[in-house]
Amino acid sequence: MVLPLRLIPRLAAAARLPRAPRPISRRARLVPALAMAAAYSKGSGADRRLLFRQLFEKESSTYTYLLADVADPDKPAVLIDPVDRTVDRDLNLIKELGLKLVYAMNTHVHADHVTGTGLIKTKVPGVKSVISRASGAKADHFVDHGDKIHFGNLFLEVRATPGHTAGCVTYITGDADGQPSPRMAFTGDALIIRACGRTDFQGGSPDLLYRSVHSQIFTLPKDTLLYPAHDYKGFTVSGCSVS
Numbered sequence: 001m002v003l004p005l006r007l008i009p010r011l012a013a014a015a016r017l018p019r020a021p022r023p024i025s026r027r028a029r030l031v032p033a034l035a036m037a038a039a040y041s042k043g044s045g046a047d048r049r050l051l052f053r054q055l056f057e058k059e060s061s062t063y064t065y066l067l068a069d070v071a072d073p074d075k076p077a078v079l080i081d082p083v084d085r086t087v088d089r090d091l092n093l094i095k096e097l098g099l100k101l102v103y104a105m106n107t108h109v110h111a112d113h114v115t116g117t118g119l120i121k122t123k124v125p126g127v128k129s130v131i132s133r134a135s136g137a138k139a140d141h142f143v144d145h146g147d148k149i150h151f152g153n154l155f156l157e158v159r160a161t162p163g164h165t166a167g168c169v170t171y172i173t174g175d176a177d178g179q180p181s182p183r184m185a186f187t188g189d190a191l192i193i194r195a196c197g198r199t200d201f202q203g204g205s206p207d208l209l210y211r212s213v214h215s216q217i218f219t220l221p222k223d224t225l226l227y228p229a230h231d232y233k234g235f236t237v238s239g240c241s242v243s
């Protein structure tokens with residue numbers, strides 16, 4: 001399914017394009033959730049190594065993502081964009097799955113809810129909070145564009161995708177042998193499904209967001225699975241096309 005740019009009105013405005021149905025060269029399109037499930041049941045070594053869960057917080061319609069290297073004896077895990085209200089749910093799940101949480105990461109400073117990272121640190125000693133240096137927020141570990149976050153033999157690449165806020169980053173599964181295929185991008189509020197993040201908050205910039213999405217997300221391999229920080233319409237994942 002081709003998604004015309006008019007369905008991402010903020011990006012259309014930023015590009016000063018008419019809202020008429022004019023397809024963009026690099027476009028987002030829906031990938032059925034079942035296709036995603038199939039991609040992770042083929043059973044290659046890397047796919048068996050990754051444990052992945054998409055978790056939802058309904059008050060703010062926020063997705064939290066749990067990733068772990070279950071082939072590593074310690075089963076090290078990361079949480080992306082945990083919400084304070086659902087910390088107990090997330091930590092119980094991590095315990096049930098026998099994982100060791102090592103990083104609680106944020107894609108950006110959230111305006112619509114309180115991050116769960118502070119609460120997690122009080123409940124699980126040793127967990128390190130992670131956020132971009134450009135966010136200006138406090139954390140144990142600051143990341144910049146191009147950095148890698150390792151957990152076991154898996155890693156996430158950091159790409160700066162400012163525009164919704166000045167410090168937004170997208171975390172992307174590694175581009176190397178032994179890493180999950182297809183790649184998965186956790187886009188925060190830079191790109192949500194059939195929309196992008198709003199740009200009317202402090203640090204927001206439609207021009208910057210347009211450039212971030214086109215240069216850092218739409219350039220990913222076309223089978224990359226895009227996981228946003230929010231969805232308000234019942235979608236869970238979308239795809240990236242560079243055709």
Ligand SMILES: N[C@@H](CCC(=O)N[C@@H](CSS)C(=O)NCC(=O)O)C(=O)O
Pocket residue numbers: 110111112189192195196197198199230232
């Ligand atoms: N449209 C949302 C309203 C909530 C909202 O503004 N969400 C932000 C991300 S949290 S700061 C956003 O950027 N939304 C973009 C969008 O197109 O929704 C709702 O339906 O509740």
